[in-house]
Amino acid sequence: MYQVQQLIGGVWGAGGDAGRLTVLDPVDGTPVSEAPVATEADVGAAVKAARSAAPRWARTSPAERAAALRRAADAIEAVADQLAEVQTAELGRPLALARGGVEAGVSTLRQYAELGPVRGGRSLAGDAGAIDLMVPQPRGIVAVITPWNDPVAVSCGLLGAALVTGNTVVYKPSERTPAAGFLLARLLDEHLPSGVLSLLTGDARVGAALAGQEVDVVAHVGSTATGRSIAAACARSGAKALLENGGSDPLIVDGDVDPRWAAEQAAMGAFANSGQLCVSVERIYVLRSVANRFLGALVQSAKAMRVGPGRDPRSELGPLVDRRHRDHVHGQVQAAVADGASVLLGGTVPDGPGAFYPPTVLGECTDQMLVMREETFGPVAPVMVVESFDEALSRASNSPYGLAATVLTASMSNAQRAWRELPVGTVKINAVFGGAPGGAAEPRGGSGQGFGYGPELLDELTATKAVHIGAPGGEGGRW
Ligand code: NAD
Secondary structure, three states: OEEOOOEEOOEEOOOOEOOEEEEEOOOOOOEEEEEEEOOHHHHHHHHHHHHHHHHHHHHOOHHHHHHHHHHHHHHHHHOHHHHHHHHHHHHOOOHHHHHHHHHHHHHHHHHHHHHHHHOOOEEEOOOOOOEEEEEEEEOOEEEEEOOOOOHHHHHHHHHHHHHHOOOEEEEEOOOOOHHHHHHHHHHHHOOOOOOOEEEOOOOHHHHHHHHOOOOOEEEEEOOHHHHHHHHHHHHHHOOEEEEEOOOOEEEEEOOOOOHHHHHHHHHHHHHHHHHOOOOOEEEEEEEHHHHHHHHHHHHHHHHOOOEOOOOOOOOOEOOOOOHHHHHHHHHHHHHHHHOOOEEEEOOOOOOOOOOOOOOEEEEOOOOOOHHHHOOOOOOEEEEEEEOOHHHHHHHHHOOOEEOEEEEEOOOHHHHHHHHHHOOOOEEEEOOOOOOOOOOOOOOEEOOEEOOOOOOHHHHHOEEEEEEEEOOOOOOOOOO
């Protein structure tokens, strides 16, 4: 069993007297990790330590900070298998996917190590005798609060960007994946000065206590409800809130595409990581002309997916993260069925241990159903047949979320309309996943605010200062 420790002000094993939390293996319910729960005093102590380490870290040259990040990336890469195994144990995701998450994290750390030192401000055209500059500076203390669904990749992005720009960090990983957070923090801490990174563990109460502190930025990746409460806490403290939250991403299948290919795309989008990705396909609008063939092929693709423990290399879909989450997913499916949706595949809770849930395809869905309105975050593909591309676009746009959307179409004019009109951060035409490196977007509506990824995240985590340096005036006024 993984034994997690907190890191406060350079001391591993500090605090944690508010209790212990145990994570159960979603495959069979056996305990896999145990973590301390931070007290209010721990949270205050971690922030205090971050505050006192901040000036020195801010003065450390960007090249040195980047070198520390690069060394940490090498150390993480060296134990990638171990970091993959811990994710598989805590959240059930297939090992290959978990390893992919570690690789993505390592590559993000390296990218920020390259980008950090080459960022600069700009000089302004002021008086000839003066120097006028705009310079980015660290914001101070960044509270990094992360989710469980891709724990290493997501954390590496925020931690790497915050550290390379000269901020100190208090990191609170999800209570569902504390061991993944612990191993990652340990590897980073080995290459950082004491106090620059602290780790607190515990549940929502610990996150809320951290978000309520006098920090400079709260960077949260997680659910919309949590993001809203963090935004309220930041409004009170004056901290900047950077929020990458939930989504209800639509997929539109136009009438002129190969329905079998569209079904493969839909299956990949809806079922990858058992539907537990922020940019999972959450609702599908298919044009009537291809609907029957699309639905048939989607059921076939879903049926072919092998569900099993993440440790078994043959498994394409692991279990859901835990039974509480499975109840949430199944509750939405049951509510949809009660409201008239037809179950074309899956939709039942299997007997046996663990938190497994089958790939599920629902037909005859309507706008009012929770599966179409809210984030399901499970392996569920709810489908609605529509009469026109206009109708698909208008239904896809009608959502409180604004994370991403995918459109499968052979019509360039529909593609152009779609990317212009869909009120979301990211639009993908003819691919549910993918995009060029460095792509970053601002989510809209309930999906959050600010750039949580890419080079722009470095801008979010620095504050630009305008500087005017003139010569002294008066008698003999010169340098
Ligand atoms: P969550 O918001 O419940 O938890 C995330 C973190 O916030 C955890 O560390 C948790 O302890 C903490 N937290 C919970 N309540 C808090 C509060 N009131 N104040 C401060 N912190 C609090 O989310 P989750 O269930 O762990 O993750 C799943 C969600 O994350 C989904 O909605 C998914 O779409 C979203 N997500 C979004 C992105 C993105 O980039 N937009 C990426 C990954 C996951």
